[in-house]
Amino acid sequence: MWILPQIEELRGRGHQVVVILPPGRGRLTLELQRRRFEVAESPFDFRIGAPSLRGLLGLRALIRRLRPDVLHYHLLASAFAGRFATLGLPVGRVHMVAGPLYLESPLIRPFERLLWRLDDVIICGCQHASDRYGELGCPPHRRTVATYGVNTDRHRPDWLAPTATPVAGLDHDPRVSVEARAKARAELGIAADTFLAIMVSYVYPPIRLVNRGRGIKGHDVLFPAWRRFRERYPNSHLLIVGGGWGEAGARHRRELIDQFGISADPGITWLETVDDVRPWYAAADVSVSPSLGESHGAAVEAGAMAVPSIVSEAGGLPETVDEQCGWVVPMNHISALTDALSEAYATFEDGTLIERGHAARRRMVKLFDNRKSAVQVADTIESVAARRRRR
Structure with missing residues (x-):
C-alpha cells in the first residue's frame, strides 16, 4: 500500500x-x-x-x-x-x-x-x-x-478523536489514547500495569542465499531474548502481530511457534495479520524490530503512534530512532536485545518511557511523513x- x-x-x-x-x-x-x-x-x-x-x-x-x-x-x-x-x-x-x-x-x-x-x-x-x-x-x-x-495523521495516538486537540506542546491529545489502550489490553487480557512489548511484522520465509537461510525479521533473536528478559521482569508480556507471507511464510511461522514453544508460553501472544495495527500500538509500551535486514520497517508506524522502539543495526533501522526516542542494538545479538528491553522496562517503571514516545512521534512527523x-x-x-x- x-x-x-x-x-x-x-x-x-x-x-x-x-x-x-x-x-x-x-x-x-x-x-x-x-x-x-x-x-x-x-x-x-x-x-x-x-x-x-x-x-x-x-x-x-x-x-x-x-x-x-x-x-x-x-x-x-x-x-x-x-x-x-x-x-x-x-x-x-x-x-x-x-x-x-x-x-x-x-x-x-x-x-x-x-x-x-x-x-x-x-x-x-x-x-x-x-x-x-x-x-x-x-x-x-x-x-x-x-x-x-508513514501517514502521521492516520497513525497518531489520538486517532479515535474526530479532531486533534494538542496538549502541552504536543500535536496530539495523549488523554484520548487511554480508552483505546484499556480496550485493547482488555481484549488481550493484559493488565494496565503490565509492561507490553510489541513486534509488528509479516513472517517471511527464509531465503537460502540470504542470512544463511534464516528468517529476515529476527523472530529467532527476539524469542530467546524475551525469555531471558521475562525471567528478570515477570510482569511483562510480548505481543507479536503478523502472519506468514505466502504459504512458505505461514510454514515458517508454524516452525517458529513449535521451535520456541510459543503456544504454551503465557508471556507471549501471537496474532495473525490484522487490518488495523493502531489499537495494538495503543496498547504497547515499546516496539521491537530485531531484523537482520530492513529499511525502516514498523519503527515508523510505532513512532507515529508515540511508541518508542528498540531496533537492530540492520539496514536503515538506526535512522528511525535517536537517544531521546529509542535504542539501537547490534544485529543478531540476544544479550544486547535483552539488555535494551531491561532499559526500556526501567524507563517504564520510572515513568519516563512516555516522554520517549512523544519524542518518537515528533521524529516521525519531522522526518518520515x-x-x-x-x-x-x-x-x-x-x-x-x-x-x-x-x-
Whole structure:
C-alpha cells in the first residue's frame, strides 16, 4: 500500500498513472480500483527464479502499448523485469528501493553493480541503501533518498478523536489514547500495569542465499531474548502481530511457534495479520524490530503512534530512532536485545518511557511523513521525464 501516497501525488499534479500488477484481486488491486486508478495486468509474474521469456516479452509489449514517459518500479524482481523489458525503449526508469537486503548479498551485488546503470535515478528508501549503491559506483545525483514513511495523521495516538486537540506542546491529545489502550489490553487480557512489548511484522520465509537461510525479521533473536528478559521482569508480556507471507511464510511461522514453544508460553501472544495495527500500538509500551535486514520497517508506524522502539543495526533501522526516542542494538545479538528491553522496562517503571514516545512521534512527523516523501518522489519522476523529453 505504500505506493498510494506517491501515485496520488502524481495524479494530483495532473499526470496519468497506470499501475502494472500481476493478475488477481489482491488488497492493492482492490484499493486502486476503489480510488479509480487504471490497473493493467502484467503478463510477467515478477518472480525471480522462474523467469518466463514469453512473460517478459508480453510485459515489453504492454509497456510499448502504454507508452509511458517514466517506468517506476520498487521491488528487486520488478526492477529486473522493468529494466530488461524496456531495453531500447524511449522510457525513463526510476527504481525505488523498498528493502536494501539484496545489496548485502555477495551473489546479487556484482549484478547490481552493472544493472543500476540502466536506471535514470534510484530513489533509496533509506540512507543505508544510498550508501550501499554508492559503494557500487552510483554517483550521488543518481541516488536520492526518499523514505516510504508513514501517514502521521492516520497513525497518531489520538486517532479515535474526530479532531486533534494538542496538549502541552504536543500535536496530539495523549488523554484520548487511554480508552483505546484499556480496550485493547482488555481484549488481550493484559493488565494496565503490565509492561507490553510489541513486534509488528509479516513472517517471511527464509531465503537460502540470504542470512544463511534464516528468517529476515529476527523472530529467532527476539524469542530467546524475551525469555531471558521475562525471567528478570515477570510482569511483562510480548505481543507479536503478523502472519506468514505466502504459504512458505505461514510454514515458517508454524516452525517458529513449535521451535520456541510459543503456544504454551503465557508471556507471549501471537496474532495473525490484522487490518488495523493502531489499537495494538495503543496498547504497547515499546516496539521491537530485531531484523537482520530492513529499511525502516514498523519503527515508523510505532513512532507515529508515540511508541518508542528498540531496533537492530540492520539496514536503515538506526535512522528511525535517536537517544531521546529509542535504542539501537547490534544485529543478531540476544544479550544486547535483552539488555535494551531491561532499559526500556526501567524507563517504564520510572515513568519516563512516555516522554520517549512523544519524542518518537515528533521524529516521525519531522522526518518520515509519507506525504512529504511522496512530493520528493513525484519531483524526481517529473525531472526524469523532463530530461527524457529534452533528449
